[in-house]
Amino acid sequence: MRRERVSDDIYVFTSDLYAQVTASAVVTQEGIVVIDTLPYPEETSLMIEYLEGLGRGRIRYLINTHWHGDHTHGNFLFRGVQLVCHQRCADALLELGAPALGESREASPELAEVELVVPDITFDQGEMLLHLGEKSLQVVFTPGHTHDSTVVYVKEDKVMIAADTVMPLPYFVWGSREDFINSLQSILEFNLESIVQGHGEVLLRGEIREAIQGNIRYLNVIHKRVSRVIETGGGVEALLRIDVESCGRSRIPLNGLVQDLHQANLHSLYQQMIGETA
Numbered sequence: 001m002r003r004e005r006v007s008d009d010i011y012v013f014t015s016d017l018y019a020q021v022t023a024s025a026v027v028t029q030e031g032i033v034v035i036d037t038l039p040y041p042e043e044t045s046l047m048i049e050y051l052e053g054l055g056r057g058r059i060r061y062l063i064n065t066h067w068h069g070d071h072t073h074g075n076f077l078f079r080g081v082q083l084v085c086h087q088r089c090a091d092a093l094l095e096l097g098a099p100a101l102g103e104s105r106e107a108s109p110e111l112a113e114v115e116l117v118v119p120d121i122t123f124d125q126g127e128m129l130l131h132l133g134e135k136s137l138q139v140v141f142t143p144g145h146t147h148d149s150t151v152v153y154v155k156e157d158k159v160m161i162a163a164d165t166v167m168p169l170p171y172f173v174w175g176s177r178e179d180f181i182n183s184l185q186s187i188l189e190f191n192l193e194s195i196v197q198g199h200g201e202v203l204l205r206g207e208i209r210e211a212i213q214g215n216i217r218y219l220n221v222i223h224k225r226v227s228r229v230i231e232t233g234g235g236v237e238a239l240l241r242i243d244v245e246s247c248g249r250s251r252i253p254l255n256g257l258v259q260d261l262h263q264a265n266l267h268s269l270y271q272q273m274i275g276e277t278a
Helices: 041-052 087-107 177-187 205-231 236-241 254-277
Strands: 002-007 010-014 022-028 031-035 059-063 082-086 121-123 127-132 135-141 150-154 159-163 194-197
Touching: 002 194, 010 041, 022 041, 022 135, 022 194, 031 041, 031 127, 041 059, 059 127, 082 087, 082 135, 087 121, 177 205, 194 205, 205 236, 205 254, 236 254
Parallel strands: 031 059, 059 082, 082 121, 159 194
Antiparallel strands: 002 010, 010 022, 022 031, 127 135, 135 150, 150 159
């Protein structure tokens, strides 16, 4: 697990075990707010141990940005902590969390001890504002990656903990390409010094606009490319010829995982568009 500070009071923890997943912590005068957990209990436990050792108060809240297990598997380790998420996230965890965890356990025995824990503090409007100490955390609904995705904006630090709404490659198999574009456009309206991506490196001020606009362009380009495949009668095998670099994104980030995410996006979009024309 890698640890860094993006401001005096905000820590980012990055998994070494799976897809460079990030979790973050905002330290205030009245305790700590954690945003997401790491994929494996070992790393989440180390994160909790480090935060408790800071001498800056106890962990008061854990915010889940969306229901995916690589961001929620560690919920059960936060004893005596209030868990917060969007209502859609709680609903998705109740409906999909158990079967998804079962599949993950089959692939990763390290998850044997994981217990599914669903946050009981929820909001169902566009955003929620959490005040703790001198910090104001704005939790904003940003569907796209999933239908329940949110980001957390720390106003005083001008830092957005964006989870999977911002990644080296936008991935929408569990969400909506159209919603994703709208959510990314809304992020550009914030005054930002840095963005913590859900996977990968922290984006600094000078990198943010191009990264966001590049992701929007990618989402538009793949729509055109898949539309062309369908219009010319190409089958699903034609998607293999659409590489990620030809759509404006690099194949290098996340140790090459973006190539798999890209193909999954293409197949999801293809099936959606075929269904719409049937």
